[in-house]
Amino acid sequence: MRPSRPGIDKECRGLRRARACAGILALAATLTGLAGPSRGAEAEPFRLCADPTNLPFSSDDPSQPGLYVEIGQALAQALGQPITYDWYKSYFGKRTVRVTLLGKQCDAMIGLPLSDDFMGPAVIFSRKLGTEGYALVANTNQVIGGIGDLKGKRVAVQFATTPQNLLAERDDIEKVTVLSPDEGMKALDQGKVDVAFIWGPVAGWLNKTTYGGRYRIQTTEGEGLSWDTAVGFAKTSKDLRDRVNAALPQLERTIAELSVKYGLPGDRAIRFTGASAVTRQASDEPAAEKNDGPAQSLHGTVGTGPGVVKVANAAPPEAKADSATARPETVSSGKEIFNGTCAHCHGPDAVQSERRIDLRLLNHRYGDDMRTKFWTTVQEGRPAKGMPAWKDVYTDDQFESIYAFLLTVQSQSND
Structure with missing residues (x-):
């Protein structure tokens, strides 16, 4: 009984x-x-946000899951929880985070830029997970110590990235624009360029899996060239964040081994400061950097494209700002949104060497129609050119703040 x-x-x-x-x-x-x-009493699953086709970071192929997925699996085991996945393309950067992590479809996203400027305070972060950035890829007999060593060379640079902007004014360097790290590596392998200045983690993965390790990969750091990464959580998940932080020290060796497995560079980093460079040990703590480039579209994936188009019935509301009267906090807010979402194609702080997508020339091109052109483009997008519609992502006030920021950077050039 x-x-x-x-x-x-x-x-x-x-x-x-x-x-x-x-x-x-x-x-x-x-x-x-x-x-x-x-x-x-059953353990709740550890729900991980991940891109299904974004190696070396993540994949929905169990035989080759990717660095971040394997780190997630190790974390789930350390937490004593089963793991589940929310697969979502990371193409749209912050929009991906809003839909998945902040939309409560998952609990954590690995590899976000460790910066309060990245969607803080809505997103909170674990302790540092690693450092990622652009890299110089060349034959093993070439050692590059800075921009000066690129003089007279043909250099593949990714379209609309910090490396492209960095080299834009160097007439002594022949720039060859490519759309992806894969294209840059192919150009190098085919002898069309001498050096590829591309996204480091993907370059390392391709060098390991496709090119038999025959290239030297030298990572870089500097403004817009590198940033620390972490695990991101919604601000309501502080308890989970704290438990992950407690588990991460136990996984340092595992993470290091996984980084080698997926070909991430672990060499001495070259620090670019203007036209000069210094080197540091890869284990040193890098200086805090602005987070632009591929990190904003998450883990080096190709981002959205440029373009303006006139769309019927998309008239902007009455103007709230001009370059003289806009409130400083409005301009600051617009700059933050711009650098978080738009800088991948249009350059950090709207600095862009490609004239056709240089937003500093909007007033020069469109004059009194500038506001209408801006409004219709961000509202409706230009899908044929790869630019999505942002009307379901940002509010009218946020668009106004972006516009106010762009007004402050308009060029007076008539070239």
Whole structure:
């Protein structure tokens, strides 16, 4: 018969019956255990946001899951939880984070830029996970110590990235624009360029898996060239963040081994400061950098494209700002949004060497129509050119702040 605890407690009031009671209590616990754990005791899954086709970072192929997925699996095991995945393309950068992580479809996203400027305070971060950035890829007999060593060379640079802007004014360097790290590596392998200045993690992965490790990869750091990464959480998940932080030190060796497995560069980094460069040990702490480039479209994936188009019935609201009257906080907010979402194609702070997508020339091109052109483009997008519509992502006030920022950077050039 199943014992009744009230009866047991009553009997246990007598000290002489203590030993007998202890035996009865143990039997009760055994009988309860035989019934199995309750449904409420089952561990909740660790839900990971990940891109299904973004190696070396993530893949929905179990035979080759990617660096971030394997780190997620190790974290789930350390937390004592099963793991599940929310697969979503990271093409749209912050929009991906809003839909998945902030939309409560998952609990964590690995590899976000470790910066309060990246969607803070809505997104909070774990301790530092690693450092990622652009890299110079060349034959093993070439050692590059800075921009000066690129003089006279043909250099593949990714379209609309910090490396392209960095080399834009160097007439002594022949720039060859490519759309992806893959294209840059192919140009190098085919002898069309001498050096590729491309996204480092993907370059390392391709060098390991496609090119047999025959190229030297030298990572770089500097403004817009490198940044620390971490695990991101919604601001309501501080407890999970703290438990992940407690688990990460135990996984340092595992993460290091996985980084080697997926070809991430681990060399001495070249620091670019204007036209000069210095080197540092890869283990040193890098200076805080602005987070632009591929990190904003998440993990080096190709981002959205440029373009303006006039769309009927998309008239902008009455103007709230111009370059002279816009409130400083409005301009600052617009700059933050711009650098978080638009800089991947249009350059950090709207500095862009490609004239056709240089937003500093909007007023020069469109004059009194500038506002209408801006408004219709950001609202409706230009899908044929790869630019999405942002009307479901940002509010009118946020568009106004972006416009206010762009007004402050318009060029007076008539070239």
